[in-house]
Amino acid sequence: MKFATYGVALGTATLLAAQIPSLANRLAAEMDTARAGLTANAPDDQRTAPLARLDRARRALDAGRVYLAAYLTESPWEGAKNFSLVKSSADITTSDAFLKKWTAMGEPKPTAVPAGKTLPAFVEAVAAVAEARGPITYHASRPYADDGGMFGGLYYLADSHSVMQFAAMIRGLDWPAAGQRPALRSITGEINAFDMEMTTAYEKMEKANHPTYIQASAALKQARTLNDRGQFAGALFEYLLSRYLFAPLRGPAAGDPSTDRIAASRGELPAGTDNSIAEMFLQLAEEQFALGGDSRRNAASVLDDVVPAYRVAVAPPSSTTTAAATAQVTITLVRWPFT
Numbered sequence: 001m002k003f004a005t006y007g008v009a010l011g012t013a014t015l016l017a018a019q020i021p022s023l024a025n026r027l028a029a030e031m032d033t034a035r036a037g038l039t040a041n042a043p044d045d046q047r048t049a050p051l052a053r054l055d056r057a058r059r060a061l062d063a064g065r066v067y068l069a070a071y072l073t074e075s076p077w078e079g080a081k082n083f084s085l086v087k088s089s090a091d092i093t094t095s096d097a098f099l100k101k102w103t104a105m106g107e108p109k110p111t112a113v114p115a116g117k118t119l120p121a122f123v124e125a126v127a128a129v130a131e132a133r134g135p136i137t138y139h140a141s142r143p144y145a146d147d148g149g150m151f152g153g154l155y156y157l158a159d160s161h162s163v164m165q166f167a168a169m170i171r172g173l174d175w176p177a178a179g180q181r182p183a184l185r186s187i188t189g190e191i192n193a194f195d196m197e198m199t200t201a202y203e204k205m206e207k208a209n210h211p212t213y214i215q216a217s218a219a220l221k222q223a224r225t226l227n228d229r230g231q232f233a234g235a236l237f238e239y240l241l242s243r244y245l246f247a248p249l250r251g252p253a254a255g256d257p258s259t260d261r262i263a264a265s266r267g268e269l270p271a272g273t274d275n276s277i278a279e280m281f282l283q284l285a286e287e288q289f290a291l292g293g294d295s296r297r298n299a300a301s302v303l304d305d306v307v308p309a310y311r312v313a314v315a316p317p318s319s320t321t322t323a324a325a326t327a328q329v330t331i332t333l334v335r336w337p338f339t
Contacts, residue, residue, distance in 0.1 A: 037080030
């Protein structure tokens with residue numbers, strides 16, 4: 001039975017690889033455009049990290065990990081557009097001038113999905129997450145300009161629009177069919193239960209671990225927002241991302257990762273179903289396992305925690321999860337968005 005399942009998974013992966021040349025070429029072109037924009041417009045001290053992330057995205061693409069490549073491309077792609085607008089707006093040096101620019105650009109709006117186009121759940125999730133940031137970042141950019149200076153205000157103003165542009169771009173790629181979309185549902189119970197787990201851990205953790213907690217908490221907060229809006233693909237993705245980010249604070253992995261375990265985890269996903277959200281994390285596990293060393297802990301977290309959480313989240317809610325939802329603690333983190 002196991003061998004039959006692996007055969008289905010291998011056949012699906014082979015078919016996918018045969019369908020993606022145009023997708024891979026387009027993604028590679030978007031990476032090249034982002035690299036050129038960063039090289040031309042980003043300050044020297046803010047160029048290294050996004051260029052390194054683009055290198056990582058290109059390696060993922062060359063390895064056939066198209067979902068991971070698309071995910072890694074987002075941040076530097078948006079950054080290239082942001083730095084371009086900042087550089088072209090060097091004449092904006094006063095609050096009045098910024099307000100004029102801010103008003104002229106207006107609050108960003110999402111681009112409608114072409115009628116009849118079916119996208120993998122992963123693509124819809126990443127696009128929904130990006131679009132949720134746009135209006136928030138737009139309205140935050142104005143006080144940021146007053147308190148943090150024109151550079152920061154213009155960067156966030158640009159970012160509020162570039163996230164929408166990325167969502168439109170990624171939806172516009174020629175994505176191959178990923179299978180029948182699972183019946184995604186509200187994951188309020190799962191979010192509340194994990195929020196309570198994280199909060200309990202926060203009360204005991206060392207201060208040095210607070211930045212990791214904040215990153216995971218921000219992703220979970222995003223998951224809650226999307227879930228409340230009924231954007232369940234985006235909510236699921238951010239919930240799983242939160243679990244992935246938080247995993248190192250849970251201590252040693254339950255088991256050692258291996259290529260066989262990754263293949264087994266992939267093979268245990270429902271056949272014929274759009275498991276592209278889980279597949280992105282499995283591609284991340286492959287990348288992290290190949291890096292070796294401490295990165296293998298990240299691969300283990302996908303196998304031990306993220307994929308099992310995915311299977312629970314796409315299944316009907318259990319009574320245990322529902323009960324856990326009744327006890328929750330909410331922490332509000334006051335910070336500039338997405339910094």
